[in-house]
Amino acid sequence: MKWKKIKEHIIYSLLRLSGLFIVCALAILLLYIISGGIGKISWEFLTSFPTNGMMSGGIFPMIIGTLSLMVLTMVIALPIGIFSAIYLVEYAKPGRFTDAIRLAVHNLAGVPSIVYGLLGLGFFVVFLGFGLSLISAAFTLAIMVLPIVIASAQEALRAVPQNMREGALALGSTKWETTRHHVLPYALPGMLTGSILALSRAAGETAPIIMTGAAFYITHLSSSIFDEFMALPYSIYTLATQSSNVEATRPTVFGAILVLLLIVLCMNLVAIIARNYYRKKYRW
Amino acid sequence: MLNDFCFIRSIKSLFKILFTSVLIIGEDQVKGEIKLVIIIVAILLLIAFFATSGPSRIKIKQKGSDTMLELVQIWAEEYVKINDNATISVSGGGSGTGIAQLINGQIDIADASRPIKSHESIQAKSQGVIPVEFRTCLDGIAIITNKNIDISEISFSQLRGIYNGTILNWDDIGGPSLKITVYGRQSNSGTYVFLQEYVLDNNDYRTDMQPLNGNAQIVDAVIGDNEGIGYVGVSYAENRADELNILKVKEEDPMMAFLPTIENIASGDYPISRYLYIYTKGNPTGEIARYIQWILDKDGGQKVAEELGFIPLPQNIIDEELEKII
Amino acid sequence: MKLKIFNLPKYDYKRIRHIKDKTIKKVLLAFGLTAVVFIILILAFLLIEGLPFFFKGDGIDFFTGDIWDPSSPNVPRYGILPMVLGTFLVTLGAIAIAVPVGIGCSIYLAEIAHPKIRETLKPLIEILAGIPSVVYGFFALVILSAWIDDFFHSTTRLNALTGSIMLAVMMLPIIISLSEDAIRSVPREMKEASLALGLSKWDTIRGVVLPAALSGITAAVILGVARAIGETMTVLMATGNAPVISFDMLTSMRTMTATIAIEMGEVPFGSIHYHALFAVGIVLFAITFVINFIAGRVMKRFREKY
Numbered sequence: 001m002k003w004k005k006i007k008e009h010i011i012y013s014l015l016r017l018s019g020l021f022i023v024c025a026l027a028i029l030l031l032y033i034i035s036g037g038i039g040k041i042s043w044e045f046l047t048s049f050p051t052n053g054m055m056s057g058g059i060f061p062m063i064i065g066t067l068s069l070m071v072l073t074m075v076i077a078l079p080i081g082i083f084s085a086i087y088l089v090e091y092a093k094p095g096r097f098t099d100a101i102r103l104a105v106h107n108l109a110g111v112p113s114i115v116y117g118l119l120g121l122g123f124f125v126v127f128l129g130f131g132l133s134l135i136s137a138a139f140t141l142a143i144m145v146l147p148i149v150i151a152s153a154q155e156a157l158r159a160v161p162q163n164m165r166e167g168a169l170a171l172g173s174t175k176w177e178t179t180r181h182h183v184l185p186y187a188l189p190g191m192l193t194g195s196i197l198a199l200s201r202a203a204g205e206t207a208p209i210i211m212t213g214a215a216f217y218i219t220h221l222s223s224s225i226f227d228e229f230m231a232l233p234y235s236i237y238t239l240a241t242q243s244s245n246v247e248a249t250r251p252t253v254f255g256a257i258l259v260l261l262l263i264v265l266c267m268n269l270v271a272i273i274a275r276n277y278y279r280k281k282y283r284w
Numbered sequence: 285m286l287n288d289f290c291f292i293r294s295i296k297s298l299f300k301i302l303f304t305s306v307l308i309i310g311e312d313q314v315k316g317e318i319k320l321v322i323i324i325v326a327i328l329l330l331i332a333f334f335a336t337s338g339p340s341r342i343k344i345k346q347k348g349s350d351t352m353l354e355l356v357q358i359w360a361e362e363y364v365k366i367n368d369n370a371t372i373s374v375s376g377g378g379s380g381t382g383i384a385q386l387i388n389g390q391i392d393i394a395d396a397s398r399p400i401k402s403h404e405s406i407q408a409k410s411q412g413v414i415p416v417e418f419r420t421c422l423d424g425i426a427i428i429t430n431k432n433i434d435i436s437e438i439s440f441s442q443l444r445g446i447y448n449g450t451i452l453n454w455d456d457i458g459g460p461s462l463k464i465t466v467y468g469r470q471s472n473s474g475t476y477v478f479l480q481e482y483v484l485d486n487n488d489y490r491t492d493m494q495p496l497n498g499n500a501q502i503v504d505a506v507i508g509d510n511e512g513i514g515y516v517g518v519s520y521a522e523n524r525a526d527e528l529n530i531l532k533v534k535e536e537d538p539m540m541a542f543l544p545t546i547e548n549i550a551s552g553d554y555p556i557s558r559y560l561y562i563y564t565k566g567n568p569t570g571e572i573a574r575y576i577q578w579i580l581d582k583d584g585g586q587k588v589a590e591e592l593g594f595i596p597l598p599q600n601i602i603d604e605e606l607e608k609i610i
Numbered sequence: 611m612k613l614k615i616f617n618l619p620k621y622d623y624k625r626i627r628h629i630k631d632k633t634i635k636k637v638l639l640a641f642g643l644t645a646v647v648f649i650i651l652i653l654a655f656l657l658i659e660g661l662p663f664f665f666k667g668d669g670i671d672f673f674t675g676d677i678w679d680p681s682s683p684n685v686p687r688y689g690i691l692p693m694v695l696g697t698f699l700v701t702l703g704a705i706a707i708a709v710p711v712g713i714g715c716s717i718y719l720a721e722i723a724h725p726k727i728r729e730t731l732k733p734l735i736e737i738l739a740g741i742p743s744v745v746y747g748f749f750a751l752v753i754l755s756a757w758i759d760d761f762f763h764s765t766t767r768l769n770a771l772t773g774s775i776m777l778a779v780m781m782l783p784i785i786i787s788l789s790e791d792a793i794r795s796v797p798r799e800m801k802e803a804s805l806a807l808g809l810s811k812w813d814t815i816r817g818v819v820l821p822a823a824l825s826g827i828t829a830a831v832i833l834g835v836a837r838a839i840g841e842t843m844t845v846l847m848a849t850g851n852a853p854v855i856s857f858d859m860l861t862s863m864r865t866m867t868a869t870i871a872i873e874m875g876e877v878p879f880g881s882i883h884y885h886a887l888f889a890v891g892i893v894l895f896a897i898t899f900v901i902n903f904i905a906g907r908v909m910k911r912f913r914e915k916y
Contacts, residue, residue, distance in 0.1 A: 008812045015722060018714035019731060022786075025779050026738050029749055051361065053354045080644050087642035091635060103906070104646040110833075110902035111652060111895065112840030113743075114867045118874070118891050122655045125390075126879065132345075132390055143648050150645065174631035197740075204742025207842040207867075211874055217357045218373040219364040228345065228373045233744045233843075240748050241847060242350050242376050242498040245523065257745055268740040272733055380681070380876035387878050407878050465765050470851070471681035472876035486683045491854050494766055494862055509765065 030261075037258030040251045046259070050217065054239060055248040059256050061221055065134075065214075065229040066203055066263070072138035072225065073145065073202045078195055080142070081149025085191070088150070089157040090179050109147035113207040116144045120212040132213040135225040140208045145198040152194020156187040159282065189278050196271040200264045206233040232260040343571045344372045348382020348395030349474045350498050351423065351517045352560050355592055356395050359585050363578050370571055376498075379474025386563055387413055392572055394563040397423065397474030397517075398481075414566050418605050419559040420579055421586065422595035424549040425475060426521035427531045427556070428503065432510045435459045437532035437541035440555070443483050446513060449490030454511065467502045467514035470495040478558050479515055503528070518544045519593025550595050560594065573609045580605055656895055660888035663688075667882045672889065678853040678864075680873070680883045688886045690893065692853040696770070696863035700845060701838045703774025703859060704781055708838075709831055711778070712785030716827075719786070720793040721815055732787075739783035747847030750776040755848070764860035768850035771859045776844050781834040788833065792826020793819060825908050832905035836898050842867040866894050 044058060051057035084105075092098040120140030130136045160183050168178040214234035222229045236256050243249045346356060353376040360372040377385075382394035387408045400408075400415055408415050427438060435458050445451035446464055455461045468489060469476040480486060496502050502514040507527050521530050521544070532541035535555045548554035568576055579585030586596035597605075663672070667688055675689025719728050754776060755767035762771075796819050804814040820827070850862025851872065870887050877884040 004810070008810060011812055012722060015714045015718040018711045019718045019723065019727075021711055022715060022731065022735060022738065022782065025782075026734055029741070029745075032749065032753060033745070053357055080641060083638055083641035084644055087638040091638055092642065101642055101646055104649045106906055107899060107902055108645055108649050108652075110836050110840070110898050111649075112842065112867055112898060114840075114842040114870045115652065115656070115891050115895055118659075118870065118888065119652050119655055121874065122659055122888075123651065146645065146648065174627050176631045176634045177627070200740055204740075204744070206742070206744045207871055210871065214375075215373045216353065216375040217360065218371065219360050220371045228375075233742055236748060237744050237843065237847070238376060240751055241501065242353065243500055245354070246500045246504060253748070257748060260742060261745060264740055264742060265737060268737060272736060377875040384876050384878040404878070407881070470872055471679075472873065477681075480683065488679060488682050488684060491677065491679075492852060492861075494768075495851050505766075508759070508767070511765070 033254065033257055033261060036250075037254035040255035041258060045255055050252065053245070053249075054217070054235075054243070054252050055245060057252075059232070059235070059252065059259065061218065061230045062232045062235050062256060063259060064221060065231040066233075066260070068134060068222075068229065069138060069141065069209070069231060070199050070203050072134060073141040074195065074199055076138060076142035077145050077149050077198065077202075081146050081195070081198075082153050082191055084146075085150045085153030085157060086179060086184075089154050090175070090183070105147050105150050108143070109151075111144075113144065113205055116140055116208045117211040119143070120208055125212055131226060132215075132228050133226045134213060134222065134229045137209045137212040137214065137229070138225070140212050141202045141205060144205065144208060145202050148198040148201060149191075149195050152197065153187070153191040156190025156194065157183065159190060160186050186282060189274070193271050193274045193278065196267050196274070200267040200271075203267070204233055204260065204264050206237050209234055210237075232256050232263075236260065343370055344393060344575060345391040346372060346393040346395060346562075347375045347377055347385055347391045348393075348562075349379040349397040349560070350376045351397040351473075351475055352395045355421075355560075355589060355594065358588050358592070359579060362588055363575055363584070366578075367574070370575060372575070378470065378472030379477065380472040383415070383563065386415060386565060387411055389413065389565075392564065393576075396561045396563060397558065398478040399559075399561060400563060401477075415563045416565075416567055416608055418562045418564070418576060418580070418608065419597060419601060420562055421560050421589040421597055422549060422557055423560050424518035424544040424554055424557040424595075425479065425515050426518045426544045427513070427515055427533055428506050428521050428528045429513045429531060430506055430510050431527065431529050433459045433462075433513075433529060435531070436529075437534060439534050439537060439541075440483055441536070443533075444485065444487065447479070447484055447489055447493070448487040449492075462511045464513060465509050465511045466490060466493045467496055467505045467509075467512055468493045469499075469502070469515075470497065475499070475515065475517065479556075482558075483556065518549065522593055546595055568609055576609060577606065653895070656888055656892045659885060660892040661885075663882065663885035663889040667886060672886070676855050678869070680886060686882070688882075688889075690866070690890060692855050693864050693866045693869050693890065694893075695855055696849070696853070697839060697865040697867070699857070699859065699863060700770050700773045700777060700849060700865055701835060703770060704777035704838050705831070705835060707775060707778035708781040708785055708834060712782050712831075712834070713789055713827060715782070716786045716789035716793060716830075717815060717820075720790045721811070721819070735783050735786055738779070739787075743780065743841060743843040744847075746776050746780055747844040750844060750848035758860075762860055766850055766860075766862050768848060768862055769860050770849055770863045773845045773849035773863075773865075774859070776848050777838045777841060780841065780844060781838050784837055785830045785834040788830030789823070789827045792823040792830065795826070796822045825911050829905045829909040832901055832908065836901045836905065839901070840867065840894070840898050842871050846871055866890050870894075 046058060046063065047060050048058035049060055088098070088101065092101070117140070120136055124130050124136035124139050125132055164182050165178050168182045173181070209231055213228050214231050215228040216235070216238050218228060218230055236253055239249050239253045346360070353374070357374050360374050364370055364372065379396035379398055382391070382396055383400055383404050385391045386394035387404065389411070400417065405415065427443065429435070433454055438457065442451065442457045446466060447468070451457065452464060453461065454464055480489065494505065496505060499516040499520040502516050503520050503524055506512040506514045507524065521528060530543065532543050533555055534541035542548045542554045544554050549557045562576070562579070564572060564576070580597070580602050582596070582602070590596045663669070672688050672690055674691070675687055676691045677687040677689050678692050679687045719731060723731070750772050751768070755772050758764065758769070758772050759767035800818055800822060801814055804818045805811070809817065845865045846868040849865065849868065851864045851868055852862035853864045853869070854861065856863065870890055873883070874887055877887065
């Protein structure tokens with residue numbers, strides 16, 4: 001009998017250890033990055049161009065490039081994703097047709113990021129002739145984050161209780177009017193929350209942008225969506241693996257990683273907080 | 285025209301988003317802080333929008349050799365200081381990448397640390413592209429080993445044996461009794477190709493060669509591995525010469541072996557040296573031509589190359605190359 | 611705030627609303643189909659650019675050949691086996707680490723942990739999930755490989771083991787969150803019945819809860835595996851990228867994803883090498899499709915149970 005209790009204690013400790021493992025992994029990762037990069041971050045670093053072979057200077061164009069990329073991606077992905085979700089939740093009739101659509105969304109989420117790069121290269125860069133550009137990369141990333149937008153929009157729409165819709169319909173609204181005026185306003189904050197997560201994913205992806213328009217160094221800020229661009233993830237990758245002077249460029253890499261992490265983590269945090277806030281608020 | 289179409293479409297999407305945000309702001313249920321966030325986001329949107337809706341600015345797209353990446357980047361940086369009209373974009377990817385993208389029509393200048401291959405020329409012509417070659421400077425390839433390996437020179441046939449997998453142990457060439465760990469580049473690297481053609485006589489590389497991404501990685505790897513050997517551009521080896529064993533190289537046995545110093549490379553005594561090339565589509569004109577003229581200029585690009593550890597071209601070769609510019 | 615865009619005379623209003631409703635329905639259907647359009651687009655492109663390889667090049671050698679050397683000046687070889695093995699071994703290693711730790715952690719979170727700990731740990735896991743893969747790759751390249759070198763003294767520090775460990779950390783959030791959902795949705799009555807009959811908490815977990823949540827946990831693991839197989843940047847930076855056939859986890863290996871990423875930039879369009887890379891993409895797509903399909907089926911069965 002006592003042996004059993006000992007065994008249970010051992011097992012419980014092992015389980016607790018696995019929880020600790022997560023915390024340790026995250027802590028090591030973050031501490032290493034922060035300690036390496038915190039010295040580099042300064043206003044100058046964030047607002048000046050890289051100089052002298054990336055060994056000095058800042059990461060301004062990469063930050064702008066990543067931000068522009070995020071904006072363009074969302075401009076494309078949000079409308080498509082939200083309306084797809086509205087269709088799937090409000091209008092779709094159960095059956096094989098709808099099943100096919102859901103299967104497609106599910107699979108889109110599972111495609112490896114490098115295959116998206118292939119698609120971007122083959123379709124947007126070459127076939128449509130957009131060339132290596134911000135817009136090719138944005139379209140590619142938009143298709144990649146679409147499943148996330150759709151999934152969170154669906155969740156937000158489903159959270160709205162059915163009697164809201166029934167009440168509006170009973171009073172004579174058309175389907176679209178119910179959706180537009182009685183469902184959407186309550187679902188929209190949740191949808192936008194989910195799309196923030198999609199946005200953070202788009203900011204951090206490297207493989208799709210390597211083949212569709214990211215460049216190592218551009219002398220000026222790109223001013224058109226048909227230009228190549230610099231982006232944080234790509235610069236991190238290139239400097240880490242192909243840099244000519246690894247030691248001298250290390251500070252720049254750390255700084256770039258720290259900035260990228262800050263952007264991504266801030267967005268995730270905002271999304272989590274907003275989601276909890278709206279969950280508590282709309283307790284139907 | 286495509287430019288304008290996308291411009292209009294991005295305006296439409298932008299307005300859709302702003303419209304939706306206005307909806308949310310108008311709703312009474314939404315609290316004050318969220319409205320603030322939405323306003324900030326809208327402002328960011330507007331900024332990014334204006335940052336990306338101008339006309340295309342990049343005049344010169346340059347890609348290719350990783351050996352030349354730092355050189356090309358500083359060329360771009362310095363050139364733009366004296367000629368602000370030009371906007372140049374620079375990327376790596378390897379000599380093979382540069383040439384392929386030149387053929388594909390995606391870039392204007394391809395950087396290559398090896399000459400164009402014949403099948404690449406044929407491919408180019410089939411796509412209607414005539415590649416024009418420019419030599420820009422000289423570079424030596426240093427053979428480096430870990431300091432632990434106490435041999436001081438190596439011949440082409442020994443090098444070939446190590447890299448094609450027939451020589452497996454250091455004591456076969458007079459070193460300690462250790463297995464050789466071979467480091468090299470990936471197949472898109474001009475250095476990889478050049479060594480294969482020039483030293484290996486087109487033998488296949490051994491399959492267990494570690495294909496690293498760049499010169500600096502090979503230096504790091506060889507420093508950290510007691511049994512390691514690698515090949516890198518001379519400037520990379522010179523940077524960390526006190527942590528490495530840089531071998532003297534001789535072509536065949538009766539000849540003398542030389543260290544890869546600037547004098548030896550310039551005089552041709554050091555046997556593994558090569559030109560660093562750039563290729564353009566047809567003879568260059570306009571902005572590209574001006575840029576290449578600056579690269580070949582003694583006080584322009586050539587001075588930069590010298591500062592980075594490459595060897596500037598002698599004047600007669602510069603004159604030859606300048607003829608190719610219209 | 612009401613927005614009256616259309617201000618029409620009353621007798622027309624009803625019909626206009628009806629027509630508007632019908633058109634919007636069609637528009638939304640079009641949007642709904644976009645996901646299908648995109649997935650078909652991806653498949654189509656892979657096939658269009660990948661199938662020519664099997665006509666121009668040696669299809670049999672592709673699946674059975676053990677050398678990948680497309681740029682050999684002598685005989686270019688396009689054998690995919692080294693990369694399939696590389697993907698397989700790296701993923702296997704990652705599963706070996708991530709599954710025990712992940713399921714253990716999810717049990718801990720669902721059954722044992724204090725609610726306050728759960729509330730702190732869950733956001734941390736979401737943060738772990740949100741870190742970009744290039745950051746993981748950098749960490750593996752610089753720090754993890756140094757640790758492995760110190761510990762194992764292997765010839766190369768960038769090897770399959772480094773890749774596996776890093777992939778395991780990346781798989782953990784998926785496995786943990788989905789498994790935890792599965793465990794928590796086991797009905798309380800089952801647990802309470804078991805405890806009422808005198809079984810200890812751990813026996814309940816082992817004998818009642820886990821078997822009930824099994825399909826959900828399986829689905830979680832399968833989805834984690836799909837993520838690991840499709841991962842590009844981390845393995846690109848961590849595994850050393852040598853296309854060799856070897857079962858020693860301490861040697862450099864190359865995965866299918868890394869091959870495409872490394873070589874895609876250097877191929878002239880339309881060359882055999884170009885088509886070969888798309889062919890690798892087809893294989894990759896097929897594998898992840900099958901795995902996701904299985905995971906979907908398992909999840910469906912799991913949802914139907916309760």
